[in-house]
Amino acid sequence: MFWQKLIARIGTTAVTLIGVAVIVFVVIRVVPGNPVAMMLPPGATEADVARLTALYGLDKSIPAQFLIWVQGVLQGDFGTSITTRQPVLDLVLGRLPATLELSIMALVMAVIIGGIAALTGTRLRGTKAEGAIDVANGMALSVPDFLWGLALILLFGVLVPVFHISGRVTPSLDLPFTTGFYLFESLFRLRFDLWADIVSHMLMPALALAIPLAAIIGQLLKQSLKETMHLDYVTLSRTKGYGENHVITREALPNAILPTLTLVGVQFTFLIGGTVIVERLFSYEGLGNMAIDAVINRDLPLIQGIVILFAVIFTAVNLVVDLLYTVLNPRLRHG
Amino acid sequence: MSFLSVKNLTLRLRDNRAPLLRDVSLEVSAGEVHGLVGESGAGKSMIGKAVLGILPRAVEIAGGEIWLDGVDLLTLPPAARRKRVGGLAALIPQDPLTALNPSRRIGPQITDRLVDILGWKRTEAEARALDLLGEVQINDPARVMRQYPHELSGGMRQRILIASAFAAEPKLIVADEPTTALDVTVQKQILRLIAGMQARHGTALLFVTHDLGVVSKVCQSLSVLYAGRILEQSTVRDFFAAPTHPYSAALLGATPKYTDPEGSLTPVPEAIIARLRAEIAAYDEAHHG
Known part of the structure; x- marks a missing residue:
């Protein structure tokens, strides 16, 4: 049953990816803006333009271009970036670790902040403190991530400059890393000096991404906790002599967490989308920042590569959430 | 000295102060089975909940x-x-389908009180749980301990909840309509x-029910609530020889009797209800505020 489900999911994923590829391929070719014109210096002749256009295959029809591109992709060749003239796959995979680290850090922060808010709010339900948590939640939710980013830059980069607000790591540092996962590799190599520098760079953009998600997690989890707290098995646990803290965390939480988990999966993909603007804001060298540059330069192969990669990440996250759901809910485990 | 002694207990809703229990007193000796009988909303479950400290938040x-065993629970700090x-009391809940935590295995739900509290x-604790599951006639208790609630039938789950209630060898068990949610054949x-x-086990039992037939089978004494x-x-x-209150007689x-199911199904007469309502109103008037 499990394997059937997995194979079916991989099938639908493939269809989704093809759909995404077609849409992106057509859209970026239909919108105005010519990549070739942007590459050539002013004063280039018509003949120069035509030669370069032919070189990149842009003189062919869109379906023909698509076929050529798909043939390449199936052999692991996503084309060459027009602006940097490097293989798209190398560029994209080079930036992927930075964005993954940022997204995961933001997700962890959101879960911690939102989880604490929900548990505290449930523990203090009916008091003024619960009202205060609800208000804070509402505020966090009604401001988008990039505005939180601006606020954090002003607060911790300008007024009280305690964190780095630009880049991924201090440029003058010597980096011994062999992978792109700086945050994990610095820990692995026990280079805590580098780790501290990287965290100091990541903390603000990650927090900007985390705040709205934390609010959503906090709100939904508190709602399901409060509903669960009325159920009979929670009451029965009280008669055994357990206090409020135990009842909330051991009896209610494992059941209340399921709807939140589904939502986190959906919201995590939004968070990855949010990295595009937040990375730009903090000059963080990730995929999002690269995506904006690619769009500005009309670097068609690079845009295609990035979008496909984002689509792969989105579907992978959803798959992981589905599997986790099965693990956490014993009722789904046995037919 | 009674093992459980409830004296002049009055409960009311927190927000509009509507009374739910009015000056209720009752005594249950060690090993005695006491029935609490009444219609829905008479407050019979509220007595058991007050004893166990699980009143809804809206009730004060x-x-x-x-x-309970010589100590006034209401004077103790919550912990x-x-x-x-x-340690002294336990609950057999009404609905076995909702009273077990769906995400925890059966074993820990029986042993948790013994180990943690x-x-x-x-x-x-696990040996004790195995013994008790055997006592409530569950086959292969070791296997059941590892199962999740959704893998078991309602009757099985109620047996498990009964075993769990007896786990700490309590002196008092509150059984809150323990058969109402079950199939008639299982009841x-x-x-x-x-x-x-x-x-x-010689446990005292506070048996909440609306079924007088059940009371006649398992209880030694009873309180009728309205x-x-x-x-x-x-x-x-x-009581069954000659009830003193007209409402009890009407109840x-x-x-219904098996011999004459149609003819024996007579409602409580309007006049008695009206008299009871007037009495309650007079009581509330006298205890106003």
Whole structure:
């Protein structure tokens, strides 16, 4: 049953990816803006333009271009970036670790902040403190991530400059890393000096991404906790002599967490989308920042590569959430 | 000295102060089975909930005392009270389908109180749980301990909840309509099981039910409630021989008989209800504020 489900999911994923590829391929070719014109210096002749256009295959029809591109992709060749003239796959995979680290850090922060808010709010339900948590939640939710980013830059980069607000790591540092996962590799190599520098760079953009998600997690989890707290098995646990803290965390939480988990999966993909603007804001060298540059330069192969990669990440996250759901809910485990 | 002694207990809703229990007193001796009878909303479940300290948040205790084994629970700080109740008393809940945590295995749901609250060793607690599951006639208890609630039938789950209630060898068990949610064919078995366990362990039982037939089978004494007031308290023998309150007599008369199911189904007469309502209103008037 499990394997059937997995194979079916991989099938639908493939269809989704093809759909995404077609849409992106057509859209970026239909919108105005010519990549070739942007590459050539002013004063280039018509003949120069035509030669370069032919070189990149842009003189062919869109379906023909698509076929050529798909043939390449199936052999692991996503084309060459027009602006940097490097293989798209190398560029994209080079930036992927930075964005993954940022997204995961933001997700962890959101879960911690939102989880604490929900548990505290449930523990203090009916008091003024619960009202205060609800208000804070509402505020966090009604401001988008990039505005939180601006606020954090002003607060911790300008007024009280305690964190780095630009880049991924201090440029003058010597980096011994062999992978792109700086945050994990610095820990692995026990280079805590580098780790501290990287965290100091990541903390603000990650927090900007985390705040709205934390609010959503906090709100939904508190709602399901409060509903669960009325159920009979929670009451029965009280008669055994357990206090409020135990009842909330051991009896209610494992059941209340399921709807939140589904939502986190959906919201995590939004968070990855949010990295595009937040990375730009903090000059963080990730995929999002690269995506904006690619769009500005009309670097068609690079845009295609990035979008496909984002689509792969989105579907992978959803798959992981589905599997986790099965693990956490014993009722789904046995037919 | 009674093991459980409820004195002048008054409960009301927190927001509009509407009374739910009015000056209720009752005594349950060690090993005695006491029935709490009444219509829906009469407040019979509220007595058990007040004793166990699981009243809904909307309900507050406006007055009275609840003495359990010589200590007034209402004078204890919350943590001490929980611990005392957890060691001395237990609950057999109404609906076995919702009273077990769906994401926890059966074993820990029986042993948790013994290990966490009463400080038993885990192996001892597990041995105790296995014994009890055998006593409530569950086949292959070791396997059931590892299962999740959704893998078991309603009757099985109620047996498990009964075993769990007896786990710490409590002196008092509150059974809150323990057969209402079950299939009729299972009801009898469960009733017999509870009565048998009670007799073997010598546990006092506060048996909440709306079924006088059940009371006549398992209880020694009973209280009849109406609108949060106790109308009559007596031994089961005296009650079924000659109820003193007209409402009790009418309740007895409303019990359907197998020999004449249609004709025996008589409602409580309007006149008695009207008189009771007037009495309650007079009581509330006298205790206003």
